[in-house]
Amino acid sequence: MSGYVSIRGLRKFYGTFQALHGIDLDIAKGEVVCIIGPSGSGKSTLIRCINRLEDFDPSGEIRVDGTAVVPGKALAKVRAEVGMVFQGFNLFPHLSVRDNVMLAPRRVRGTSRADAAKLADRLLTRVGIAEQADKFPQHLSGGQQQRVAIARALAMEPQVLLFDEPTSALDPEMVGEVLDVMKALAGTGVTMIVVTHEMGFARQVADRVIFMDGGEVIETGTPKQVLEHPTESRTRNFLGAVLNH
């Protein structure tokens, strides 16, 4: 059986360097998956292939809700259903916080200005920054900016949310507020694929943890299995290095 997000034989080359070595992965609707692994293991590349921010070798295939992620009309449909939160926030600096959230619903879905504004205010309330709606992103703290970015992604009412190291660029004291928003999201039935170094988050929230190294999936299982009883030596080495510093 193939998943809501189904990945088959995914290969990615940067010139002659192979970043992904034939990944097969199925993610069920509503599942929360955390992808962990050392830097350069291909975990960010993997999730960036899901909405095709990265091209991949045509021998492989990714489907989201049955739609193949290939350039053209289908890709636009997939991208409208798949939200993404970036390490560096990537908010639009020339737009207010509210306008950041409103832009995609208005342009892609054709939502009216009034409805989009209502939607934006509701989502900003949900991520706890309704009072900042009229400010510009650069006047917000990193944690607040990342919460705006989450609200912006939610505005498209995505079925799948991709998180690419969402807390890695944050000062330590701001990591918690972003993780709290993500924890709350995990209970709402949205499919979440999270590349992270936050082992505590993975342990608490993930339905499944995937450990990647060298462009391959090394080990996958429940948080308890992978984080507490890893069977692969590479997983043990990585966890040892991460948890004991």
Place this chain on the structure above:
Amino acid sequence: MDLLDTFFNVAVLRRSLPMLLDGLVLTLQLGAASIVAGLALGLIVALLGLYAVKPVRILMRLYIDIFRSIPLLVLLIVVYYALPFVGLRLTSFASAMAALTLVSGAYTAEIFRAGIQAIPHGQFEASAALGLNQRQTMVDVILPQAVRIVIPPLTNNSINVIKDTALASVVAMPDLLKQATQAQALTANPSPLIGAALIYLAFLWPLVLFVSYLERRYSKGRSA
């Protein structure tokens, strides 16, 4: 006293002022038309040069390089004196506007290209991830940010275009400089030339100060 009578002869200046003002109007018309056309041309060339299929990108690169290399005076004379031999006869205004627009378009395209390329890649990725198409990404996300970056260099380029309108006098267009030289011949006194120079200064000096202001404000905005 002699010097004043020669270069700032009030009677001569007063007599030639209507001619100079006629010339000024034409100079400003030519400048404004060429600036606007050059901006439109430059934006189109920049976008095609960045995002079109490869043969078009190469064509745009060629256009930009050729028209940044060719001296404006040479181009103007080719347009006005050489094109009639192949049946293309343009008025002096049209010749001057064509030459100014082609050259300004090439510089403007480079300015827009640099402005667009200065926008962080993450802005394109965030737009794509939200499902915006390429046109929406440009119109709603990239260009509003790029325009802020390119306003100082574009204003600078516009000053150059206005200055270069003076070259139109060599194709017999009665612009400010041409009117001044004719008034000088008529009155046998160089005061109209000085008058024209002062009029150019009066228009362009504030613009030069404006560019400095924009550049200061922009660099402050960056570091803040």
